[in-house]
Amino acid sequence: MMTTRTWIGAGVLASMTLMASAAMSQTIGFSQIGxxxxxxxxxxxxxxxxxxxxxxxxxxxxxxxxxxxxIKALRSFIAQGVDAILLAPVVATGWDSVLDEARExxxxxxxxxxxxxxxxxxxxxxxxxxxxxxxxxxxxWLVDAVGGKQCNVVELQGTTGSSPAIDRKNGFEQAIKGxxxxxxxxxxxxxxxxxxxxxxxxxxxxxxxxxxxxxxxYAHNDDMAxxxxxxxxxxxxxxxxxxxVVSIDAVPDIFQAMAAGEANATVELTxxxxxxxxxxxxxxxxxxxxxxxxxQTESKLYTQADDPMAVxxxxxxxxx
Numbered sequence: 001m002m003t004t005r006t007w008i009g010a011g012v013l014a015s016m017t018l019m020a021s022a023a024m025s026q027t028i029g030f031s032q033i034g035x036x037x038x039x040x041x042x043x044x045x046x047x048x049x050x051x052x053x054x055x056x057x058x059x060x061x062x063x064x065x066x067x068x069x070x071i072k073a074l075r076s077f078i079a080q081g082v083d084a085i086l087l088a089p090v091v092a093t094g095w096d097s098v099l100d101e102a103r104e105x106x107x108x109x110x111x112x113x114x115x116x117x118x119x120x121x122x123x124x125x126x127x128x129x130x131x132x133x134x135x136x137x138x139x140x141w142l143v144d145a146v147g148g149k150q151c152n153v154v155e156l157q158g159t160t161g162s163s164p165a166i167d168r169k170n171g172f173e174q175a176i177k178g179x180x181x182x183x184x185x186x187x188x189x190x191x192x193x194x195x196x197x198x199x200x201x202x203x204x205x206x207x208x209x210x211x212x213x214x215x216x217x218y219a220h221n222d223d224m225a226x227x228x229x230x231x232x233x234x235x236x237x238x239x240x241x242x243x244x245v246v247s248i249d250a251v252p253d254i255f256q257a258m259a260a261g262e263a264n265a266t267v268e269l270t271x272x273x274x275x276x277x278x279x280x281x282x283x284x285x286x287x288x289x290x291x292x293x294x295x296q297t298e299s300k301l302y303t304q305a306d307d308p309m310a311v312x313x314x315x316x317x318x319x320x
Contacts, residue, residue, distance in 0.1 A: 026285065027057040028278075029077030030086040034065040036159075036192045037223040038251040038320040042271035043113065045319025047086070050274040054282075065159070065191075067091055074098045078105045084124075084281050086274070088112040091161040099123060110281060112273040115163040125280050125291040127273045129299045131164050134267045135171025135220075137301050138246045141265045142216055143179055145244060151215035154204045155187040156197050156228060158220040165189070168220045168248060185213075190224040197224030201231035211237050216244035222254040222266055229262050240264055250302055252315045258308035268300040271318065 028051065035041050044060075051058035059082060061073035067090050077085050078101055085102060087109055089095060099122035102109050111126035142151070155172075158165035169187075176182045186204050190197040197219060205211040211232065217239075219225035225247035232239040239245050239262040247254060250268035257263035276295045283289040302311060 025055055025057060026083045026281075027059065027080075028084045028086060028281070029059045029061070029073070029080070029082045031061050031063060031070045031073040031077070031088065033063055033070075033088050033090045035062065036065055037194075037221055037249070038253060039221065039223070039249040039269060039271055040192075042251070042319040043088070043273060046272050047112075047274035049319075050272070050278055054278055056278065063090060065090055067094060071095075071098050074102065074109075078102055078107060081105075082107060083285060085109045086112055086277055087123075088273075089114050089116050089163075090159065092117045092163045092166070093161065096122065108281065108284060110277045112277060113164075113269070120293050124284060125277075125293055125295055127277045127280070127295045127297065129269050129297045131167030132171040132174070134248050134269065134299055135168035135173075136175045137171075137267045137299065138168075138218060138248060138265070139172040139175025141246055141301060141303070142218070142244065143175060143182065145264065146182065146215065148181055149215070151182045151244075152185045152208075152213055153182060153216045153218055154201070154208070154214050155184050156190040156200055156217065156219040156224040157187060158189065158192045158224075160189050160191075162192075164192075165220055172218055184218075190219070190227070192221050192224060194223040194227035197227030198231045199227075200224075201228035202235075205231060205235045205237075211235050211243060214243050216246065219245070219247040222247045222249040222251045225263060225266075226253050226257060229257055233262075238262075250300070250311075250315075252312050252318075252320050255302070255308040255312035255315065258302070258304050259312065261304070265301060265303045268298075268302065270297050271320075273297065 063069035095116045095118050108124040113128045190200045229239040245263040246265045248267045250266045254266045280291040
């Protein structure tokens, strides 16, 4: 009897051993980046809720934004013989060895909300949004908002080397390409955190005549935007009018800022990556159904016209 689990190639069936294991309660390891943002906290909460609702034993490891901690966690999960692993990778590179170890141990890995620069046969599937598209939507909003007006943009990038930082930057730049009136004049990582977002925005304001030469802020996530909004206010300017603010994630706090007129637009990244991930794993572990290599979640643009306080009320209890 064949005992090796395999997910290389569409239509390949898993083994009888794999199917028998699905009949028992599943134990799944989850290596989370950390809790650097409200969105990340919501993803963790919803993953735990989804696991509990499905009767899954979830082994959770908080990497505190360090790849070495994630690699240790994955090796621990492998040693424990979990049925599957969820990985939200802090950066895109450096995963080949540990993913190969998981494959050798016949443990399928599902990526959550971020991609890795590894061969696709090293993981079962990836669940996430189109990160380039998110940046493109944010950039297109700014193009439409400013029209032909000259607009100098400052950019708060996410964690250096992470797929959201790379892709959200590329998408935004694609949207503004060809619009000579819009240019990114300063760009620096805020590491996806509110504190660093405020700190970097303060340096941008100081370098740009107190912010007088800045037309708009583009932040790779809402938490950095919220920190930057505080810096703009402390500089004596009005965020949302003196400096336009567009960001990504759609966490509750950004809707409060939008309701106050202090933020202009956000692109939603749903924190429920676990639902589609568990569905894919359930089908795979039960009968060997191989999912597509990328399961895309929905993104949506929200502006001040979308009753931000009503959206805030809907989102505030989701674990952010």
